[in-house]
Amino acid sequence: MPPLRPLLLFLLGLAAMPLCCLAQPAPARSAGAAYTSAAALQDRGLYDLAAKEWLAMLRAHPEDPLASRARYNLGVCRFQQGDFSAAAKEFxxxxxxxxxxSVAAAAWANLGLARFNLASSLPPEQQPAASEGYRQAVAAFDRLLKEFPQSSQVATSHYYRGESLAALGETAEAAKSFSAVLTDPNASALHEASRISLARAELESGEPAKAEATLNSLLAATPAGAPLSEAYLLRGEARLAAGNPQAAAEDFAKAAADADPAAMDSVLERHAFALYTGKDYANASDLYARLANRYPDSPLAADARVACAKCLMLSGLDRQAERAFAKLWNAAPTADNAEAAHWLVQTLLKRGKHEEAAQLARQALATSPPPQWRAPLQLALADGLSEQPDGQREALQLFTRYAREHAGA
Structure with a gap:
């Protein structure tokens, strides 16, 4: 539910790993001058130039004791350049x-982070490669946690280990990693993010009560005025999953108060859905209409328009619902709009307009609608025809065919 998690985590990772940005000081050795020159560039954020200096040093002094530090710092530069594959190789x-x-603990931690960021950046069609990347990230974090249990990188490694496992769908194991962060008093900078991620893992594991309790502790500990949209959104989902749509709607309303404008359409949709689930159809209709009107280009807008009209129907406002469904269908009488046609047919049947309902059902069926709407439209066509003297024979055939095709369903 989180908006573009990889970017958020990337930023957290940079803040949580102090070794990731500043080069380590060099002892006075034969390669020291080259090391000092590269480190100065890196510390100024000139990662392209620093990388060239590190490469030059490694070519000139491949066996020097400083070489491992140079290679680590080259990995830092590649990481900062966004080349996570090259960074992982160097780490x-x-x-x-x-x-x-001298660098093993930080190298294992940042190897895991580089693999995590690389996996997070892959498009959906490369899901197998992403899954392998997350598994490699977990392996790197496990190495750090096993060999360097006192490292300053332990809490951060637990956190990103959890995020990697969550991305793999291993939410129960992910929850253990997030819980480990929360037991570390020195990792307070990661506690808020860990509680959010722990609650998400608990919710995805089918434990909404645990998720709500985790979020309650987060909300209770958060200072007044702090942005809490994500926590309220997630608690709303937990309450919705637990069968408490009224409380969920309250949380979604609170989330809207400081939600990212780019995600406001999603917040409105969840709020409206909670109201709909709680059978508050009038207010749900208003919210669906607001979503569609304020965000007409949102991918949620089309479904919101249908949901708005459906809520009008469920509120008993049949004529308003009929006009709304008719407007939607007439604007796009296609298979993609079959749901609007279905509900328009239902309003027509309810008002006794059987001939008009049958004509519309036949028109919608001619567009080859999706299976979930084809059967209801076939039944609606039969219903409409059954009330017409010259249509009763066809209606009987349709009812018989429907019964045969759906026997045992």
Missing amino acids: QAAATGKYAE
Whole structure:
């Protein structure tokens, strides 16, 4: 539910790993001058130039004890450049190469983070590669946690281990990692994000009561005036899953108070859905209309228009619902709009307009609607025909065919 989690996590990762940005100081050795020059560039944020200096040093002094630090810092530069694949390669080499002791803990942690960011950046069609990347990230974090349990990178590694596992759908194991962060008093900077992620993992594991309790503790500990939209959104989902749509609607309304404008259409949709689930059709209709009118280009707008009209119908406002459904269908009489046609047919049947309902059902069926609307439209056509003397024979055939096709369903 989180809006573009990878970007958020990337920023958290940079803040949580101090070794990721500043080069480590060099002892006075033969390669020291080259190291100092590259480190100065890196510390100024000139990662392109620093990377060239690190490469030059590694070519000139491949066996120097400073080489592992140089390779680690080259990985930092690649990470900052957004080349997570190259960064992972350098962190792996730094963690396992000669003289790795001084950088191994940070290298394993940042190797995991680089693999996580790389997996998060892959498009949906590369899901198998992303899954493998998350598993490799977990392996790197596990190495850090096993070999360096006192490292300053432990809490951050637990957090991103949890995010990697959550991305793999292993929510129960992910919850353990997020809980480990919360037991670390020195990881307070990660506690809010960990509670959010823990609650999400609990919700996805089918434990909405636990998720709500986790979010209650977060909300109770958050100072007044702090942005809480994500917490309220998630608690709303937990309450909705627990069968409490009224309380969920209250949370979604609170989430709207400081929600990201880019996500407001989604917040409105969840609020409207909670009202709909709680059978508050009048207010749900208003919210669906607001969504469609304020965000006409939203991917949620089309469904919101149909839902708005449906709520009017469920509120007993049949004539308003009929006009709304007719407007939707006439604007786009296609298979994609079959739901609007179905509900328009239902309003017509309810008002005794059987011939008009049958004509519309036949028109909608001619568009080859999706299966979930084809059967209801076939029944509606039969209903409309059954009330017409010259249509009763066809209606009987349609009822018989429907019964045969759906026997045992």
